[in-house]
Amino acid sequence: MSDSLDGSSVSGALQNPEEMRRWMRSVNRNLLLHRNVLDADLRFADDPSARLTVQAPPPPVEFNVVGVDGQFQITITLPQDVQPASVTLFQQSILANNNQLGTPIIHQLQSATTVLFDAAGGVVTYGPFSELTQTYQLPNQTLFWRIRSSFDGSNWNTWQIYSSATFCGPIGVYSGVLRNSANSINQAATTASGNNPLSQSGTTTVINVATSIWKCGDQTINDNGGSVNPGSYGTWLVYANDSQRAGGTVTFFAVNAANQATITADNGNVYFGQITTSSGGGGTGLGGGGGTCCRAGVPYRMLDGADRDCSLLRVGDVLLGADGGAEVIQSIELHPGRPCFRLEFDSNGKLTKKQYIGDFTVYAIQLDRSHTFLAGNSGVIDGACSTHTVQYAGGGFVSVFEMVPGEVFALTGGAAGSHNYRKVQ
Numbered sequence: 001m002s003d004s005l006d007g008s009s010v011s012g013a014l015q016n017p018e019e020m021r022r023w024m025r026s027v028n029r030n031l032l033l034h035r036n037v038l039d040a041d042l043r044f045a046d047d048p049s050a051r052l053t054v055q056a057p058p059p060p061v062e063f064n065v066v067g068v069d070g071q072f073q074i075t076i077t078l079p080q081d082v083q084p085a086s087v088t089l090f091q092q093s094i095l096a097n098n099n100q101l102g103t104p105i106i107h108q109l110q111s112a113t114t115v116l117f118d119a120a121g122g123v124v125t126y127g128p129f130s131e132l133t134q135t136y137q138l139p140n141q142t143l144f145w146r147i148r149s150s151f152d153g154s155n156w157n158t159w160q161i162y163s164s165a166t167f168c169g170p171i172g173v174y175s176g177v178l179r180n181s182a183n184s185i186n187q188a189a190t191t192a193s194g195n196n197p198l199s200q201s202g203t204t205t206v207i208n209v210a211t212s213i214w215k216c217g218d219q220t221i222n223d224n225g226g227s228v229n230p231g232s233y234g235t236w237l238v239y240a241n242d243s244q245r246a247g248g249t250v251t252f253f254a255v256n257a258a259n260q261a262t263i264t265a266d267n268g269n270v271y272f273g274q275i276t277t278s279s280g281g282g283g284t285g286l287g288g289g290g291g292t293c294c295r296a297g298v299p300y301r302m303l304d305g306a307d308r309d310c311s312l313l314r315v316g317d318v319l320l321g322a323d324g325g326a327e328v329i330q331s332i333e334l335h336p337g338r339p340c341f342r343l344e345f346d347s348n349g350k351l352t353k354k355q356y357i358g359d360f361t362v363y364a365i366q367l368d369r370s371h372t373f374l375a376g377n378s379g380v381i382d383g384a385c386s387t388h389t390v391q392y393a394g395g396g397f398v399s400v401f402e403m404v405p406g407e408v409f410a411l412t413g414g415a416a417g418s419h420n421y422r423k424v425q
Contacts, residue, residue: 070139243268391417
C-alpha cells in the first residue's frame with residue numbers, strides 16, 4: 001500500500017514538521033470528503049459547515065508590538081500560522097482547535113497606560129478588523145497592549161496582554177520620538193555645516209546667501225546660493241520656502257524681527273539665519289563657523305614678544321595672552337570669504353578708524369587657557385574678521401562689526417587684546 005496521500009507521504013511527515021502539516025491537512029480533507037460521500041457523522045471543532053447555535057471563540061493569536069518613529073507597529077499571527085518550536089508542540093497543535101481550515105477571524109486591540117486596563121489607564125479600543133498589521137501614530141508614548149479575537153464578532157476569546165519573555169510578563173512599549181523628517185523642519189534645530197551663509201554685499205542693502213549645507217535632525221539639505229534685497233539697512237531674518245525639502249535653487253525673503261512670525265506661519269519655510277547690515281558694509285550672519293580670526297598678514301604676539309603673521313602659525317605654537325601668560329594653539333581653521341576690517345587705534349587705545357576692506361580667507365585659532373591673545377602691531381589690525389572680538393580697556397569684549405570709533409580698547413605694546421571666541425560682554 002502506498003504511504004502517499006495527495007502528494008504527501010507518511011515517511012516525509014515523520015522527518016519534517018512542514019511535511020507533517022501537509023500530511024495532516026490531506027488527511028483532514030479526505031475525511032471530510034468521505035463524510036460527505038458516506039453521510040457519516042464525523043465532526044470537527046472548526047468545521048465551517050457545522051451548524052452551531054453558538055460559535056465558539058477561536059484559539060488565541062500571537063501578536064508583536066514594536067515602537068519606531070513615533071508609531072506603534074503591530075503584527076498578528078493567526079493560530080494556524082504559528083510555527084511550533086518542537087515536534088511535540090506541533091503534534092499537540094494538530095490535535096488542538098487551531099483553525100486548520102482557515103476560518104476568517106476578526107480582532108480587537110486595546111491600549112492603556114497601565115497594565116490594569118482600567119478607567120485610570122485611558123483605555124482606547126481599536127477595531128474590530130481582520131487585517132494582520134496595524135500602525136498607530138502616537139509619538140513619545142509608552143503603552144500596554146492587549147488583543148482578543150472572534151469568528152463572528154459576538155463570541156470573543158480571552159484578552160491577552162502583550163508580554164516579553166525577557167521580562168517574564170506584560171511590558172509597556174515606547175513608540176519613540178517622531179523623526180523630524182516625518183514632520184516639519186520648523187520643529188527641529190537647523191544648523192549650517194560650516195560658515196553661516198549670510199553676508200552683506202559690499203556697502204549695499206543686498207544680502208548674499210552662499211551655497212550651504214544644512215543639517216536638521218536626520219535630514220541634510222543642499223541649497224544653492226542667491227541673494228535678497230530688503231531695501232534698507234538693519235537686522236533681517238532670511239528664509240526661503242521649500243516645502244519638499246529638495247534644496248537646490250530657492251527664492252529668498254527677508255523680514256525684520258517684528259515680523260518673524262511670518263517664517264513659522266508656513267511649514268514649508270526654511271530659516272537661514274539673521275544678519276545686521278550697515279552703511280559701512282561687512283555685515284555677516286549669526287551662527288555657523290568663523291569665530292574670531294584675521295586675514296593673512298595680521299601679526300599675532302608670540303610668548304617671546306616677537307610678532308608672527310597669523311597665516312604662519314601652527315598648532316602647538318605659544319602666543320602671549322592678554323594677561324601676559326602662555327596660550328598654546330590647539331587648532332587652526334581656515335574660513336573663506338569672511339568680511340574684514342582695518343582697525344586703527346591711537347596710543348591710548350581709542351579706535352580712530354574702522355574701514356571695511358573686503359572679504360578674505362581668515363585663520364581662526366583655538367587656545368587652551370584664558371583664550372586671549374594680542375593681535376596687530378603699532379596700533380593697527382589690517383584685516384580683522386567681522387566676528388573677531390577685541391577687549392575693551394575696562395574689560396569685556398565686543399565683535400569688530402559692533403565696534404564704534406571713539407571707544408577705548410586694551411592695547412599692549414601696540415597690539416589689541418583679543419579673545420578666541422566670539423565673546424561679547
